[in-house]
Amino acid sequence: MRQQTHKRGRFTNKTVAIVAALALGGGGAAIIAANASAHGDKGDSGQNHTVAAKAGTIQCPDVGQKLSDVPRKARPNVDKNLAELDNQVAKAYQQMNQQQGSSDTVLSKLNDERSRTMDNIGSAMGGDNSQLQGMTDCKWQEVATQGGQQQGNQQGGDQQGDQQGGQQQGGDQQGGGDQGGEGANDVPGNAGGQAGNGPSQDDFVDITKVQPNVQQPPQAQQNGSTGTFATECGVGDPKLRNSDNVIVAPGVGNGAHHTHDYVGNDSNDAFANNQTFEQGGTSCKNQDDKSTYYWPVVRAQDGKDEADANELGGGQEGNVGTILTPTSSKIEFKGNAQSKVTAMPKFLRIITGDAKAFTNGDKNANASWSCTGFEDRQLTDKYPLCPEGSSVTRTFDFQSCWDGQNIDSANHRDHVAFAGEDGSCPNGFQAIPQLVNTITYDVPANTPFAVDGFPEQLHKPITDHDDFINVMSEDLMNEAVDCINSGKQCG
Template sequence: MWNEHRLLILVICLVLGGGLTAAVLGVSQATGPDAGAAAGGPVASDYVDIRDVPRVPAAAPAPGPEGSAGSMVVNCGRNEQGHYNEDNLVVSPGLTGGAHHTHAYVGNLSTNAMSTDASLAAAATSCTGGDRSTYYWPVLRRPDRAGTHAHEGAAGHGNVGEIVPEASVLVEFRGNPVSKVVPMPRFLRGITGDAVAFTADSEADVRARWGCSGSPDRSTTRYPRCPAGERVTRTLVFPSCWNGIDTAGATTHRSHLRFPAANGVCPNDTFPVPELRVSLAYEIPPGLNVALDSFPEQRHSPKTDHAMFVNAMTERQMAGVVECLNKNRNCRA
């Protein structure tokens, strides 16, 4: 009986000791230089001091005599309505929660997985000029604070923490430096960036750029550390060469819209349409670690930043955009 009692005590000690060892190791891993790896990222190497990022010249070539040098800013607010969901109308239409992470929206106030062209055309919008298009992107979070709202915990899949609201959202259309632009067809779908860039074979589709408001000539694919008083920025530029055939693309949702070459020339058999550019800015305390919503295996990598849109402008509204760009004016809607 005594031997059995001693054996039971020995087993309990081994179990408790193993648990304590695991806990110690867990703490050690969680506080190391790449602490986020154990919890699914981000890791220390995902961040960079913006002052260590090289300055780069302006990416866009100067417009030529046949180009369209205008711009049109569409005032859609900064999601004051709190329009969030885990849907992706462009990539996963009809599948509620298909994004597996939370998106923030401006523009069309009804957008979800079940939206149709007809429902978008009939919905209310946050855009002051009446544009019913939908513009959306994955949210940015503070993992150091627990989210208290339903949309801050609904996505799951490792996307936790308080959502950082956008301090500003700029929706802008630009022309083409070497050509006049033609109208986007109504209900054209578009995507920029690569939501699976962390595990992809190449970074060819990585398009989003991060930066700081005080350093417009520096951009990176990593989370920037900005000096005090500056905002963290995200710039998402969409492809602007349309194949003239379909509005949604096949399989990858990219084949119908392609990016122009560095000199602005569109690929053969495509037509230049207005270039959509969404610029986001955030108030982030210096040194704070933030995390972009992502699929679990993507570990909140900043390279996975992406955005989507559906053009629900009326033909008259789109004609106004095209006229503004082709006549080299700077306009607001």
């Protein structure tokens, strides 16, 4: 397996550690949750109320990220079993929240189910269980509450030391996020999330008190490619939303356990395939772009029910509140500082970010939250509180290096990589147009918000992610490449 190169293009690694340490109280895998139903008690107002609860969540090894050598013929069976592992965790989390047995009882049953499912994965791979060692057992992690804030009390080894060090170094730089005082950008008192499973108050930070942290991009070299190619595809049709994920869990309904917005191809669900995408329609103005771009929805924690309040992927799994339709989605493809770019293959699949980064750690986290007018301040583990007249932004810088052979890989990561700090691709990889997607929201004043996620991830901002499948025509992709390589701004 080639070494994966990871680069956070919009903020320094030091700042990432600082923000993560502040958000997690020095515990990188600390978990915050509450034993509450997805809705709580509903009165005549039609609004939901948070139920007080015990704090904690379930942490399981992410089997899918560890599987690098899966025979191609085995992947459909392996993917279905990986989706079943996620389903088991979601059900166990619900049982704990609803107090359907002790944590020990629920975890024992969960781990038995996981063991059987992982045996199925090993069988699908020809009896090879070597990649699955040590990944059966899940753990229940509780948290302590200190000074009205929830703080994790468990973490493993070196990562804890690193993040605690980051917290000690970074207090003044981050500014503390104005987490306790009063002011125009104070965290609303109901920032605990109406489902009771996050976000928490310390997931929010006043963007005006964050110091600029964005690094300048590497200077383009003589053979670099400096152009951009834009495609306009709208902000998503609410009727197309679903809780599937055709990349990670093809053929499995509700494989994401959270709801996605879709732009571009109008035929994206769990059962779509390359032919489906080829024959589908598109929301893009250029009808030769049938690519699919999708991301988790953002919801205002306003106490109101959405249409999916009683559905899987929605309220049944703690994803509640009014879904906010983006005001804009800017999709651009950019060049490489060191070299010309080559065309993406049709049906190339790329995921940026990690939907399980709260329990996995930040190795693959790539969230980038900010506010309009403050784009030089990007956050990976905080939601921004924006001043009046400023909108919330999410920016996703996708991997821009490709192995030259595969449109996907067993863990959906190894076939692509981030460019290095100087813009160069790892050995064996070649530069492709870099997708950069910036999504903007007008969040109601004094209303906390949260990204949809797996129930045990507790709506943490670090879990934000974005997905892309290239379904541009060959002519359009070549046009994009020519534009980028010639230094023009097109689209």
